[in-house]
Amino acid sequence: MGATRDSDIILERLSTLHPKIIDLSLDRMHRLLDRLGNPERNLPPVIHIAGTNGKGSTLAMIRAGLEAAGKTCHAYTSPHLARFHERIRVAGELISEPDLAALLDECEDANDGAPITFFEVTTCAAILAFARHHADYTLLEVGLGGRLDATNVVAHPALSIITPVALDHQSYLGDTIAAIAGEKAGILKRTTPAVIARQSDAALEVIEARAARLGAPLSTYGQDWHVWSERDRLVFQDERGLLDLPLPVLQGPHQIDNAGTAIAALRLIGLGEDAIARAMREAVWPARMQRLKHGPCIDAAPEAEILLDGGHNPAAGEAIAATLAAMPARETHLVCGMLNTKDVAGYLAPLAPHVTSLTALSIPGEANTLPADRTADAARIVGIEAHTAESDRAACAAIAARAPHARILVCGSLYLAGRILQDHS
Structure with missing residues (x-):
């Protein structure tokens, strides 16, 4: 053992x-x-x-x-x-x-x-x-x-x-x-x-x-x-x-x-x-607009800037939106997985003006995950073009095929962030 x-x-x-x-x-x-x-x-x-x-x-x-x-x-x-x-x-x-x-x-x-x-x-x-x-x-x-x-x-x-x-x-x-x-x-x-x-x-x-x-x-x-x-x-x-x-x-x-x-x-x-x-x-605090440097997402989108954030409520959405607004201009796409207990539209609404698309995931191994299609539906309601993918790697690869030099923000849940960090440590 x-x-x-x-x-x-x-x-x-x-x-x-x-x-x-x-x-x-x-x-x-x-x-x-x-x-x-x-x-x-x-x-x-x-x-x-x-x-x-x-x-x-x-x-x-x-x-x-x-x-x-x-x-x-x-x-x-x-x-x-x-x-x-x-x-x-x-x-x-x-x-x-x-x-x-x-x-x-x-x-x-x-x-x-x-x-x-x-x-x-x-x-x-x-x-x-x-x-x-x-x-x-x-x-x-x-x-x-x-x-x-x-x-x-x-x-x-x-x-x-x-x-x-x-x-x-x-x-x-x-x-x-x-x-x-x-x-x-x-x-x-x-x-x-x-x-x-x-x-x-x-x-x-x-x-x-x-x-x-x-x-x-x-x-x-x-x-x-x-x-x-x-x-x-x-x-x-x-x-x-x-x-x-x-x-x-x-x-x-x-x-x-x-x-x-x-x-x-x-x-x-x-x-x-x-x-x-x-x-x-x-000070170090992981999954707070943390830049990923290696791992499956980087392999799938090697020319992209890939960030990870675990915020998951409307106030966190506003904070992330303000962060994106203050960063150098770059086409930005979300890879998002959330729990079914969260205000998904409230989280995504502040982000809508700052992003080009969202690719939704179901959080692997998490019983309370919101299904990817429902996260995508919530994104469309607040005006974000939305897709779904089976994994974070597949999501990043699909975004890179459309916009190889984009900024990709993986976000929506600390549980998703933990899964990402396990694969990118």
Whole structure:
């Protein structure tokens, strides 16, 4: 048996414990953590990040800044793209296969067959790993919502962060921005400082009201800090002064705001300008307008520029559209696969003015994939010429036959992005 299969087999077994009815609750987390000796009480200082969009990019920039300052960080993110191990970084390094398998075994034994979600039990494994290893900080990314998310078991984080709130996961979080913001604001803790990214008025009102009830001091975009780009530089200003920084290496105008959120957090922690500048230059976050350099898609369209992005909701569509608009002009075609739980037309509508065509895929191996023909139908509704293909390679080959020097953006789902990265790593 290969080493990688050990954790894969345990993860598959754990997925069978999923409750028959999904009730967002922290009861299962507290029960299992109690049986594990409450490791959540022994974590290095926690930076807890909620929001609809930008969580991963913001976390990546915070981690890069802390590491540039000589600090070590645990980091927990989701979902993974190619391997589950990507979700758990222990003191900066991806968790090893033997350590992951041992932690999952321990959590499975402690759970003793009780109903628990996959995300809950794997979050317990991550927390156990972090409590047992030294680091200066623990970076926790919320999986879904905030108030009842499995990561929301830390009573006294060092810092809370809420990135932009938008419509997503409405069946769980509510169908208005205010309702969703209320769930995200559930990570705020009494007297714990919080950084708040650019928000709609409706979201900010809810966040500010909860913070006021808890006495949680806020550092809010547009009030306490500002960020903008000017002459190919990033400018950040707060009450301590103005920083003139390199633009973030992560592409897209929306990364300016994410960078501002990360910088505001790093300033609260006490980092200096040199470490913050390195955070802008050195942060890495895959499947965010990531350029592919080799693999089946490149083989199929060798003269094309091929990019990969995992955004999947209307706000992500707007961010990608703004990124395309800011890039050098080039005929652009989409290769798109999406889940059947997403607002496909809402995602594609902002992209329509910037692209020539879309080739739709069904996401291989994904039970909740939207069939390719339905993605194509949604594209036509918003005015995009649409085709279907059996695979990403076939899609890129068909586009290259029509436009060999085109820009090809593979997009629509983190699950599709993960499949692509498995084949292009």
